Every structure is written in C-alpha cells, then in structure tokens.
Amino acid sequence: MSPRLSSPVALPAVAREVLDDFRRESGREVRVWMRTEEGWTPAGPADDPEEHGPGPSAAEVEDCAGGAYRVEVIGVPADEARPTARFLAAMLARVLRHDAEVRSISREIAERYEEITLLYSISEILGSVISLESAAGTILEEVIGILGARRAALWVYDPERSVLNLAAVVGGDGHRGPIAVGDACSVTAQVFRDCRPVLLGPGEEYPRPGCDPAQVQRGSFLSVPMSYTPPEGDTRTIGVINLVGRGTSDAFSAGDLKLLSAIASQIGAAVENNRLIAESVRQERLEREMELAHDLQLKLLPPVEQFDGYAQVAARCVPAESVGGDFYHLFRLPGGRLGVVIGDVSSHGFGAALIMALTMSAVAIHAGEGDPPAEVLRRVHRTLIDELETTEMYLTLFYGVISPAEGTIVYGNAGHGHAFRVTGDGTAERLRATDPPLGIVDLDSYHEASAPWTAGEDMLFLFTDGLSDALEAGEIEGERMILDEVVRARGSSPREAIDRVFRLHGGPGDTPADDRTAVLVRF
DSSP, X not given: OOOOOSSOOOOOHHHHHHHHHHHHHHOOEEEEEEEETTXXXXXXXXXXXXXXXXXXXXXXXXXXXXXXXXXXXXXXXXXXXXXXXXXXXXXXXXXXHHHHHHHHHHHHHHHHHXXXXXXXXXXXXXXXXXXXXXXXXXXHHHHHHHHOEXXXXXXXXXXXXXXXXXXXXXXXXXXXXXXXXXXXXXXXXXXXXXXXXXXXXXXXXXXXXXXXXXXXXXXXXXXXXXXXXXXXXXXXXXXEEEEEEXXXXXXXXXXXXXXXXXHHHHHHHHHHHHHHHHXXXXXXXXXXXXXXXXXXXXXXXXXXXXXXXXXXXXXXXXXSSSSOSEEEEEEEETTTEEEEEEEEESSOSHHHHHHHHHHHHHHXXXXXXXXXXXXXXXXXXXXXXXXXXXXXXXXXXXXXXXETTXXXXXXXXXXOOOXXXXXXXXXXXXXXXXXXXXXXXXXXXXXXXXXXXXXXXXXXXXXXXXXXXTTOSOHHHHHHHHHHHHHHTTTSOHHHHHHHHXXXXXXXXXXXXXXXXXXXXXX
C-alpha cells in the first residue's frame, strides 16, 4: 500500500465549486484524484478517503493544467457511476482549461503592466533629466530590475570617429573602450551594422571564426539596435543596448527582446533629440560669436565722422560672411595731409579676418609714424610675411597720401586694381599698381608713384573686386558701371555717391558672395 501524501494538491476554487454544486443537487459524493510521482493523491473535494487511489468506476479528465486527474462517484453501483463520472470529468476538464486560460491571461496582463509601467517610467526619466548620461544610467537600472539581467550597457555612435562609445553601464565588468563600427569580432558592432538584434541562450555563443576567443560572446545575451526615424528621411541606427547574463539560468525570451526594442526606440529618440539640442546650442553660440566678431571687426574700421570739417569722407564695408578680409583706414598726417588705405585679403571668413586685423594694426603703426607709402608697404609686408605664408593667403593693399597744399597724391599700390582719381570734369584716372600683392613675392623694397591733386574738386575712389564682381557683368563692364555711377554723383556728397554705388547690388538685406568695400574722399 502506497503511503498517503501529507500535502494533497488542491483543485482550483472554481472546480471545487462546480463539484460542490453537483454534490448538493444530486446527493452523491464525488472524489477527484491527481497523479503525482508518488502515486495517486486526493485533490478534493472529499476528505481523507480510505482508498489510496481511484476505483474502477473513475473517469480520467483530459487535463490541460499540468497533471492527470480522475473523477470518481462514490456510493453508487459501478454501472451507474461510470457515465456520471465521465460527464463530470468532461465538465471538470472544461473548467480546468478555462481556469488555466484565465491564469495565463492574468500573468500576461501582469507582465504587460510591468512593461507599460517601465516604458512610462522611462518616458518620465527622459523628460525630466537633462543629462543623457544620467538618464541612461537610471533607465538601465530599471531594465535590469525588470528583465533580471546581470549587466546592461548603452553604446552610442560617434560618426566623426566611426566608433561606438559607452554612454552608460550598470552592473558587472565588461568592455568599456570604444568599439570600431567595422570590428568583425564584436557582436555589438555587428548589431549596429546589420540593425538586427542578437539573442543568445545560456549554452550558445556568437560564432565568429578566426576571432580571439576572449572576444566571443557566450551565455545569456541580448543586444538590440537603437534607431531613429526623422520626420523626413531614412531611419538610421544611432547605437546599441546590450543585456548580459541573468540572475537565473533562464535565457532572455522573445518577449524580453520585444520590450528591449521598445525601450531602445525611446532611448534612440532621446539620444537624437539630445544631439539636436546640443547642436542647436552650439549653432546658436557660434552665431552669437560670429555676430560679436562681426561687430568687433566693424569697430576696427575708423568712423568717417571723425574727419568732418577736415575732409569729406564716405566709406562702407560689407563682409560676405559675419567677418571678412576687406578693410580700410584713414589717418590725419602732419602738414594738413590725409592718409587713405584700402586692403583686400585673398579669402574671406575668420582666416581672412585675422590677416585683416594684423594688417590694420601694422598699417596704423607704420603710417602713423609718417613713413612714405613705399616704406609703409615694405614694413607691413615684413610684419605679415610669416602669417601669409602659413595661411597661403595674399592681399592687395593701396596706401595714398593726399597733400592739398602740394597739390599731389603720393601712393604705393601693392596689386590693388580698383584705385582711381576722379577729377572735377568726370575723368576717372586709374592709379596703377606699383608692386605685386603682399604675400606673392618677398621684395626688399617697394615703389611709389604720384599724381596731381586739385583740392575741393578731385576725389579718391577706392573699392574691392567684390563690389564689381557682384554686378555679374564681367570684370571690365562691372568696373565701368561703378565708375559711371560715381562720376554721375560727383556733384553730390561722397556719402550719397557711395549709397548709389551700393544700390546697384540690391537692397540692404542682399548677401554678397565676396566682401564689398568702397572708400570715397574729397579733400
């Protein structure tokens, strides 16, 4: 005789209720047995049966709940008990299946609730934490808690270096250095390249023939790509999330993969938003710095108002970018003279602006000492030669000294093609180059020339090629159009003449392709 189990397995409550209802209505006793490794044990509802197993009239239940049951009707002849037992067995099987379905649905709802709670929690974390590193670490801790991983790591793509950088890690030891995207022995790099997840069980490993055995990924492992789909454009992979090991021997499941993919989608959008915000901040900072540089550069140019009562002067400089390489300068010199400078660096932008600032400083020093134009050009070139060679730039530079008392203009012209003396009768005389541009040839000495000057009638008109090129009429025709406009306006003030020249190019918001500068002096 088999020993009786001290802890019999109970039927679900709903099955007990069905059998209790039958007993009350029929007045018959019903006993249910469950088969275990140690034999048959009572599962209810009758108490402490004398028998130690189902009798010959018992009917087997087609069970779906993990065990084999038999139903036995007690106290009636076997011929009468068998059909009743079969009926009860079929009913009990149906009840057990429904109970199993309800329990399964309940478990699934509980699991989905945990997943939904996790996803909601991640949304709150990403929305409330400014630092992506802090948010990622908190999220990985949540993921480890729900999925039971030993270690979680978040890798983010760096397009400039073409590597994956570790943005956050929680739990355990592991690789922390950058992973090259092209690394054929890295499962993380493979997931990134293929944009497909990898799921390994406890006894599996990532097959990579020819790789260092230390790099082979073994055991429970789950890796999913992080992708981002912009409103316009194709989806792009921006990182990878890895889960390594579990607290139990169980493998990560397809459900775990699905949940981690949803989490990766959320984090991927956050990573990209974080990058766009950082890029926007950098762009705003750069624009602000460019505005400051623009304002600073224009402040380096002398205000023409300071010459009111001494000479009629108008000048304008419009950089192609926030800063440029065009500049002008004016100096009051002893003997009632006026020094006028215009320069044009071969490029524009920050590099040209630096050369421009250095040139203005050098010109101010040497011209302010009263040196003749040829000597000013020589000294300026000696000051700039190293910078010009390093940057591979050159510049045209015109420096003229007007002396009304002597009735002359003495000038040195290092390759500046647009320098003119406009006489009172409207003749535009070109003040030709005396030397090549600075930075082309390292000369030991520079030359100068002179032209007559009629005080109160003649005008010195200087401009850079950005002004004539913007007319898109060709170099010769563009220069002629500008000179014609100045000649027509010679009866007006220099300021009005400059306004008319710049109006040839469009409105105030017109963006030039090259720096535009013009200086007009009547003295």
